[in-house]
Amino acid sequence: xxxVTERRKVIRIRDGAVSTRPDTLVAEEPLEIRxxxxxxxITMRTPGDDFAxxxxxxxxxxxxxxxxxxxxxxxxxxxxxxxxNTYNVVDVTTxxxxxxxxxxxxxxxxxxxxxxxxxxxxxxxxRTTTRHPIADTLPLRVTPELLAELPDRLRxxxxxxxxxxxxxxxxxxxxxxxxxxxxEDVGRHNAVDKLVGRALQSGRLPLSRTVLMVSGRASFExxxxxxxxxxxxxxxxxxxxxxxVDLAAETGMxxxxxxxxxxxxxxxxxxxxxxxxxxxxx
Numbered sequence: 001x002x003x004v005t006e007r008r009k010v011i012r013i014r015d016g017a018v019s020t021r022p023d024t025l026v027a028e029e030p031l032e033i034r035x036x037x038x039x040x041x042i043t044m045r046t047p048g049d050d051f052a053x054x055x056x057x058x059x060x061x062x063x064x065x066x067x068x069x070x071x072x073x074x075x076x077x078x079x080x081x082x083x084x085n086t087y088n089v090v091d092v093t094t095x096x097x098x099x100x101x102x103x104x105x106x107x108x109x110x111x112x113x114x115x116x117x118x119x120x121x122x123x124x125x126x127r128t129t130t131r132h133p134i135a136d137t138l139p140l141r142v143t144p145e146l147l148a149e150l151p152d153r154l155r156x157x158x159x160x161x162x163x164x165x166x167x168x169x170x171x172x173x174x175x176x177x178x179x180x181x182x183x184e185d186v187g188r189h190n191a192v193d194k195l196v197g198r199a200l201q202s203g204r205l206p207l208s209r210t211v212l213m214v215s216g217r218a219s220f221e222x223x224x225x226x227x228x229x230x231x232x233x234x235x236x237x238x239x240x241x242x243x244x245v246d247l248a249a250e251t252g253m254x255x256x257x258x259x260x261x262x263x264x265x266x267x268x269x270x271x272x273x274x275x276x277x278x279x280x281x282x
Contacts, residue, residue, distance in 0.1 A: 003027050004048050026167050028186045033057060034076065034091040035100055046167065046185045047087070049194040050075075053185075054090045056197030059205070060225040062129040063100060067203040071095045126247060132206035132230030135252040140209055140232050143274045146177045148262045150213045151237050157182040158215075169215040170195050172207065172231075180210065188216050189225065196229045206230025218257055220244045227251045233272060235259050240267055 010023040026046055033041045033054045045053060051073040058064040076089040094100060154171045157179060168188035172180040172195055183194035192214065199205055211233040212226050218240035224247060226234045234248070235256040245267045248255035254269030266273055 004046055026186055029088055032089045034089065035063070036093055037091060040101075043187065043190060045187055045190045049183060049198070050087070050090055052183075052194045052197030052201060053190055054092050054197065055200050056193030056195065056225070056229075058092060059196050059200055060193065060228045061101065062131075062228065063094065063098065064200060065131040066205060067200055069095055069098045070200065126224050126227055126251065130228050130230075130251070132208070132228070133251070134208075134227060134230060134232050137206070137208040137230065137232060139272070140175050141272055141274045142175060142177075142211060142233060144262070144264065147211075147235055147256060147259060147264060147273075149177055150211065150235060151259055153177070153179055154182065154213050154215060158184055171213045172199070173211045173213060175209050175211070188214055188219075189221050192222055192225045196225060199229065208232060211235060213259075217241070218244050218255060220247060223247045223253065223255065227253055233269070235264075 004027055005024050006027050007022045008025055009020060012019050012021050028044055029047055030042050031045050031050060031053065032039060033043070035058070041057065043057070054073055055064060055070060064070055071093040073090055073092050075085060075087050076091050077085045150171075150173055153173070154169055157171060158167065158169045167184040167186060168191050169182060169184045170188065170191035171182040174180055181195055181198060183191045185191040185194065192212070195212070196207075199207055206229060208230045210231055212231045212235070214222055214234070214236045216236065217238040218234055218236035220241055220243040223234055223240070223244040227247065231253070233254040233256070237259050238257065240255055240257040245255060247253070248268035252269060254272040255267045256264050257267055258265045
């Protein structure tokens with residue numbers, strides 16, 4: 001089975017001095033996700049938590065919403081000439097009665113969910129397909145002080161990043177700032193899928209009392225995955241995209257960007273941020 005890290009020889013140049021040394025790199029391998037025996041998608045990922053990744057991907061696709069929707073996930077044998085298992089193909093079997101998408105050649109994607117959607121079509125698709133509407137959940141309030149602590153807590157939990165410097169991370173925190181789970185991957189979308197998939201497998205969806213913290217920017221794709229899992233607050237250390245902000249506003253999710261130290265921008269859902277009224281200025 002693939003490893004999380006691999007070693008490669010590099011030539012190191014420091015202040016004119018040249019040397020050779022081994023370097024630790026994050027591993028990247030393709031994962032093919034099959035649904036009930038039919039190929040659905042291929043994503044480039046860091047090996048590990050593959051079953052959770054597949055389950056989380058199918059949550060974002062609107063196929064799975066609860067542990068009862070999932071019958072089984074297995075590795076598929078073969079993909080090499082001698083028939084040995086590469087552990088790069090998984091097959092997800094849904095429970096009877098679960099509606100699955102029409103899998104055609106056009107539907108298969110080399111990436112992650114929401115491929116081929118854009119603009120208003122994307123917003124409508126997410127709003128109408130999520131089975132965990134954020135607007136229907138009990139109110140959740142977090143303080144700016146709590147949010148300010150999350151990037152450091154996320155960074156402290158990134159074990160593989162310390163060795164490679166080449167991984168994205170996503171973490172779930174409860175409303176009190178306690179770390180619930182953290183996943184790392186070469187793809188930020190995969191890290192979120194692994195979090196959501198683990199939550200589905202343990203029967204914890206919807207994640208309606210949590211904050212999702214991501215190490216990079218807040219793209220539409222990440223916002224979409226948060227909405228599909230019922231996560232009410234998404235925070236990122238970098239910028240959001242315009243479509244991510246539109247989706248957050250459309251679905252009632254709180255979106256925080258540029259979360260660095262005590263500085264942050266709240267782009268949507270400010271009602272969940274416990275602000276002092278006198279401190280808010282136009």
